[in-house]
Amino acid sequence: MNNVPNRQVICETLMAHAETDPDIFVLCSDSRGSASLAPFAERFPAQFVEVGIAEQNLVSIAAGLAACGKKAFAASPACFLSARSYEQAKVDCAYSNSNVKLIGISGGVSYGALGMSHHSAQDIAAMSALPNMRVYLPSDRHQTKRLIQALLRDEKPAYIRVGRNPVEDIYTDKDCPFTLDKAVWLRGREERVKAALIACGEMARPALEAAELLEKAGITASVLDMYCVKPLDKEAVIQAAQMADIVFTVEEHSPYGGLGSMVAQILGEHCPKYVKCLSLPDAPVITGTSPEVFAHYGLTGKGIAATVEGVLK
Numbered sequence: 480m481n482n483v484p485n486r487q488v489i490c491e492t493l494m495a496h497a498e499t500d501p502d503i504f505v506l507c508s509d510s511r512g513s514a515s516l517a518p519f520a521e522r523f524p525a526q527f528v529e530v531g532i533a534e535q536n537l538v539s540i541a542a543g544l545a546a547c548g549k550k551a552f553a554a555s556p557a558c559f560l561s562a563r564s565y566e567q568a569k570v571d572c573a574y575s576n577s578n579v580k581l582i583g584i585s586g587g588v589s590y591g592a593l594g595m596s597h598h599s600a601q602d603i604a605a606m607s608a609l610p611n612m613r614v615y616l617p618s619d620r621h622q623t624k625r626l627i628q629a630l631l632r633d634e635k636p637a638y639i640r641v642g643r644n645p646v647e648d649i650y651t652d653k654d655c656p657f658t659l660d661k662a663v664w665l666r667g668r669e670e671r672v673k674a675a676l677i678a679c680g681e682m683a684r685p686a687l688e689a690a691e692l693l694e695k696a697g698i699t700a701s702v703l704d705m706y707c708v709k710p711l712d713k714e715a716v717i718q719a720a721q722m723a724d725i726v727f728t729v730e731e732h733s734p735y736g737g738l739g740s741m742v743a744q745i746l747g748e749h750c751p752k753y754v755k756c757l758s759l760p761d762a763p764v765i766t767g768t769s770p771e772v773f774a775h776y777g778l779t780g781k782g783i784a785a786t787v788e789g790v791l792k
Contacts, residue, residue, distance in 0.1 A: 481648050485623040485641035486554075486584050487515040492627040493552060497523050503631070504544050506530060506553040508537045513643075514554040514584045534564040538581065542571035545578040550631060557583025557640050558590070561602035568638070573609035578634040581606075582641070586616075587681065587731035588764055588772045589643035595763040599640070603679075604736025606638040607709040613637040613660075614709040616680030621650040622706060625657035633659075640680065642731075644769060647684050649704070662712040666690050667701030667722070674700040674787050675723035677716065679708055679738050682729040685773070688780025693787055700787065711741050713749075720752045727755045727787060729778065734758045755790055757783060 497503045497519070506528040511517045520527040528544075530537045534555050541551035553560075560583045561568075572579045583602055590597035606614045615637060617623040623641065630637055649665065650656075656663055665687050667675075674693065678686035683704045690700040703719050705712065720726050726746065728739040739756030746752045757778060765775050773779050777786055 481620065481645050483620050484515065484643065484645045485617060485620055486643070488620045488623045489582060489627055489641065490515045490519050492624050494519050494522060496631055497526060500550070501526065502549050504528065504549045504551050506537055506541050506551060508532055508534045508555040508559070510555050510584065513556070514582070516554055534559045535567050538564040538567035538579070539571050541579045542567070542575060542577045550578060552580045552582060554582040554584055556597065557586035557599035557602050558597050561599055561605050561638070565605060568606070568612070569609050572636040573612040576611045577636055579636050580630055581636070581638045583638060584641060585643040586640035587642060588759070588769055591768045591772065592766050594766065598764065600733045600759050600764070601736070602638070602640060603708055603730070603732050603738065607736070607741070611636055612709070615639045615706055616708060617641065617706050618680060618683035618704050619646055619649045621648065621652055621655040622657065625655055626706070629657070629659045642681050642769065646681050649684055649687060660707045660710050660712065662707060662715040663704040664715070665702040665704055667699065670699065670701065670722065672699040672701045672723050673725070673791060674698065675703065675719040675726045676700055676729060676783070677703045677705050677719060677726065677738065677742055678729040679705045680731055682731055682778060685778060685780045685783055686729045689783035689787065692780055692784040696784070696788065698788065698791060705738060708738055708741070711745065713745050716742055716745050717750050720746050720750045725753050725755060725790060727757060727783070729757045729783060731778065732758055734761055755786070757786060
């Protein structure tokens with residue numbers, strides 16, 4: 480059982496590179512604890528900026544540092560970073576094409592009982608709509624490490640959403656295939672299947688578990704880890720659809736403007752196919768922990784498998 484959340488891996492990766500790179504700067508909005516970035520602040524105080532509860536300032540200051548040649552990583556709860564500071568993300572980061580990496584922590588329904596004000600079920604749609612802004616939802620700690628390492632090597636803006644709690648590993652430190660902006664095939668890349676499951680973020684693991692359950696029921700399924708929501712790996716989406724009877728997308732997001740919408744748009748143009756989108760509802764979600772919320776809306780291995788079986792009947 481993994482007990483290391485993705486946010487902690489982000490801190491560890493940034494600290495490892497900051498040892499030799501003084502241009503790495505980390506910024507927080509009174510969130511160093513919840514972002515697991517306190518160790519960075521203690522080890523590199525001259526490369527850490529605490530702006531307090533001022534998310535708009537957070538993004539603008541990060542853009543200012545980027546304009547001075549720094550590699551700015553700004554962390555704040557995803558619900559606030561993608562909404563309260565949206566104009567700053569739009570103008571100071573995206574429009575200016577600044578080297579700012581926006582890290583949305585406790586994304587999706589991670590805050591559970593705090594309700595809709597603290598949930599970020601719109602961030603994929605919002606951030607993806609900004610020109611120049613890339614959007615990533617790594618699926619486990621190993622992929623998170625590879626992603627941050629890759630983003631340290633470029634100078635373009637990006638939004639990275641991670642959850643609050645540890646998630647089960649999909650990969651290992653030695654076996655984690657990664658190419659920036661290319662989806663990862665978890666199952667069935669070259670096989671003809673009944674269902675293609677395309678998932679992002681914390682939904683990649685349940686999608687994989689669903690495929691394993693479906694196999695026991697005699698239903699073949701491929702699984703695509705679409706951690707790169709923008710730019711979406713169009714080639715992989717089309718390939719998955721061509722090899723499947725039905726395409727299912729799985730995401731911790733609103734049914735509008737997220738992974739499902741993007742996949743349907745691509746397939747509508749290039750490979751017409753029935754697409755079933757599994758997501759959170761277009762309504763305030765129930766109160767509960769992430770596992771409880773996922774179970775309620777069928778976003779677990781068993782729930783996804785049951786939906787697939789129901790559609791295929």
